Amino acid sequence: xxxxxxxxxxxxxxxxxxxxxxxxxxxxEDPVVFEEQAGxxxxxxxxxxxxxxxxxxxxxxxxxxxxxEMFRLVRGTQHILDVLEVLHRNRLALRIHDGxxxxxxxxxxxxxxxxxxSTVKFMVQTLAAAGELQRDIQRxxxxxxxxxxxxxxxKGGRRPAVPADKTDTVxxxxxxxxxIAALARDHSVSRGAKRKARREYENRVNxxxxxx
Numbered sequence: 001x002x003x004x005x006x007x008x009x010x011x012x013x014x015x016x017x018x019x020x021x022x023x024x025x026x027x028x029e030d031p032v033v034f035e036e037q038a039g040x041x042x043x044x045x046x047x048x049x050x051x052x053x054x055x056x057x058x059x060x061x062x063x064x065x066x067x068x069e070m071f072r073l074v075r076g077t078q079h080i081l082d083v084l085e086v087l088h089r090n091r092l093a094l095r096i097h098d099g100x101x102x103x104x105x106x107x108x109x110x111x112x113x114x115x116x117x118s119t120v121k122f123m124v125q126t127l128a129a130a131g132e133l134q135r136d137i138q139r140x141x142x143x144x145x146x147x148x149x150x151x152x153x154x155k156g157g158r159r160p161a162v163p164a165d166k167t168d169t170v171x172x173x174x175x176x177x178x179x180i181a182a183l184a185r186d187h188s189v190s191r192g193a194k195r196k197a198r199r200e201y202e203n204r205v206n207x208x209x210x211x212x
Contacts (some may be wrong), residue, residue: 061091067101
């Protein structure tokens with residue numbers, strides 16, 4: 001029986017690393033991976049996504065579909081139920097390796113009617129609604145934060161990199177013991193930009209033939 005791993009690429013590298021770690025730690029034997037390309041909208045019904053379609057075409061009865069967490073596959077309650085119905089019809093198992101759904105057998109059916117168990121359906125609807133609520137609250141908080149920042153004249157977005165005309169000043173201050181956080185505040189740039197400037201300087205210093 002095949003282990004079919006479904007992944008949907010995120011723009012957040014940390015999220016990608018965490019999900020890959022979850023699947024790697026699961027010790028899945030001989031995985032066959034189907035990965036949606038970046039840009040595939042999470043709002044698109046999962047059954048309309050190209051790679052999930054390929055997975056379902058490839059799958060054979062008895063195979064197991066594996067995902068890191070439920071919300072990498074679906075977003076809304078009805079989408080979950082639609083996917084579970086297709087998996088049941090194709091006689092495929094579903095294994096979720098992280099999150100609230102990981103401890104549940106979402107494919108459990110009533111022995112006589114063959115329908116999804118009412119308890120499973122209730123838990124799916126409850127957890128999916130909780131996930132949607134969490135995302136809605138996060139969007140509201142982000143929107144409110146952007147409005148508050150705009151009212152103060154901050155347009156949002158990433159803080160700029162270290163300007164070329166400030167590089168020497170920043171380097172000198174750093175060598176004199178000024179912290180990355182303090183430099184970021186002093187020059188209105190991100191800590192990441194400061195660290196990048198520091199690494200570039202250190203690479204130049206350590207380069208063969210450097211006279212710095």
